[in-house]
Amino acid sequence: MAQVYNWQLGREMSYPYEERHPQWQFAFVFNTNRCIACQTCTMACKSTWTFSRGQESMWWNNVETKPYGGYPRHWDAKLLAMLEAVNPGGQSWNASTKEPATQPYGVFDGKTIFEAADKRIGPEGPQRVVGYLPSEADWAAPNVHEDSATGGKWKPGQFNGSTQLPEHRVWFFYLARICNHCTYPGCLGACPRQAIYKRPEDGIVLIDQSRCRGYRKCVEGCPYKKVMYRGNTHTSEKCVGCYPRIEGSDPELCPDGAPIETRCMSVCVGKIRLQGLVKIDEDGKWAADATNPLYYLIRERQVALPLYPQFGTEPNGYYIPPRWVPRGYLYQMFGPGVDHAIEQYSCPDRELLAVLQLFRAQRQILFRFEIEKGPKVAEVPVRLPSGEEQVQELFNDTVIGFNKFGKEVVRVTIDEPVKERPRERHANSI
Numbered sequence: 001m002a003q004v005y006n007w008q009l010g011r012e013m014s015y016p017y018e019e020r021h022p023q024w025q026f027a028f029v030f031n032t033n034r035c036i037a038c039q040t041c042t043m044a045c046k047s048t049w050t051f052s053r054g055q056e057s058m059w060w061n062n063v064e065t066k067p068y069g070g071y072p073r074h075w076d077a078k079l080l081a082m083l084e085a086v087n088p089g090g091q092s093w094n095a096s097t098k099e100p101a102t103q104p105y106g107v108f109d110g111k112t113i114f115e116a117a118d119k120r121i122g123p124e125g126p127q128r129v130v131g132y133l134p135s136e137a138d139w140a141a142p143n144v145h146e147d148s149a150t151g152g153k154w155k156p157g158q159f160n161g162s163t164q165l166p167e168h169r170v171w172f173f174y175l176a177r178i179c180n181h182c183t184y185p186g187c188l189g190a191c192p193r194q195a196i197y198k199r200p201e202d203g204i205v206l207i208d209q210s211r212c213r214g215y216r217k218c219v220e221g222c223p224y225k226k227v228m229y230r231g232n233t234h235t236s237e238k239c240v241g242c243y244p245r246i247e248g249s250d251p252e253l254c255p256d257g258a259p260i261e262t263r264c265m266s267v268c269v270g271k272i273r274l275q276g277l278v279k280i281d282e283d284g285k286w287a288a289d290a291t292n293p294l295y296y297l298i299r300e301r302q303v304a305l306p307l308y309p310q311f312g313t314e315p316n317g318y319y320i321p322p323r324w325v326p327r328g329y330l331y332q333m334f335g336p337g338v339d340h341a342i343e344q345y346s347c348p349d350r351e352l353l354a355v356l357q358l359f360r361a362q363r364q365i366l367f368r369f370e371i372e373k374g375p376k377v378a379e380v381p382v383r384l385p386s387g388e389e390q391v392q393e394l395f396n397d398t399v400i401g402f403n404k405f406g407k408e409v410v411r412v413t414i415d416e417p418v419k420e421r422p423r424e425r426h427a428n429s430i
């Protein structure tokens, strides 16, 4: 196996192929604090890409209720248990050696799905990637355990302890998921046919249907279980990142060639989603650009974190963690950056608050933002999850978003303007 650098782990790791990087990388931030599980995203994807025969159980976008829900059922708990069995007690982080550019969350001391593979000998010998094939029953019902809460007496280290916010005694949260278009995809690493590739222009991971023979090694190797097998074509399929929209090549939607967000992102009712493209340097590092909204949230402020970074695929989906959930649960899901992320999100400063207004403000992909300062309009008392009280100063700043061509496409103020409709033209019918 080759050695590649994984910045989310803060170290090199082994991977079946040499390091190679796209010029831009498809990435997104989901704010779990705002998702209402309306499933509009799920249906937008389903009605665009997976409505045909043989795709009945295929949900490229799904929204599951944590901690019990999952599609396929218990996908994350099963893989975490497999990794723990290979490396008992060793799946830990050393968060004391942080460095913003190369190891922002510290160093992961445990074993990734690639590093643990030689310890798992299957019928065909050692695996390339630790994984498993879900059963048909696991795929059959995507919403089992929807809205199932948990709670009880808090014991440190126990995931089902009471909630972090004093107002609530039980907790659950919604986790929206799509393919993470990983930097080191498990699906790609596991495919014996080399049918999976990462596009050099935007990092979207695709399956070449003419090369796929339906061995399902990718289904086994994707730790997020975002590749699905289609029985009537005998091939695997996965999220295609709505690539015509990302390319700006959809003649109806992008007449001027400006990239627009995927279907699931642009319909999001809860405004939890912000999608974009980040520039990647030749050596694989993210090109520093604190005016790109995604770079700002993920790298500059570290308010959004990767999902299960310890799997080792360097996923490009990032989550603002839910404030009310016991920290033990969140640490195993998002790594050691959780406290820092929640602290900032619970009482955002003026700049961060402005950037958070860009979520779902415009369907064109925003490559740059600017903030125009406005007057102070309020002081609001805020209680942090730690119980500490703070006063948040609110300013009516304006955040402006620009598309790929540097054209202004959106302008949002912090203080939402009130528009009164003229009484004579809009009679109240009640």
Ligand code: SF4
Pocket: 034, 035, 036, 037, 038, 039, 040, 041, 042, 063, 176, 267, 268, 269, 270, 271, 272, 273
């Ligand atoms: S559309 Fe948005 S708010 Fe609704 S379930 Fe999907 S991610 Fe959550």
Ligand code: SF4
Pocket: 178, 179, 180, 181, 182, 185, 186, 187, 188, 205, 221, 222, 223, 224, 225, 226, 227, 238, 313
């Ligand atoms: S999430 Fe899974 S399917 Fe998507 S790129 Fe990563 S390993 Fe492949």
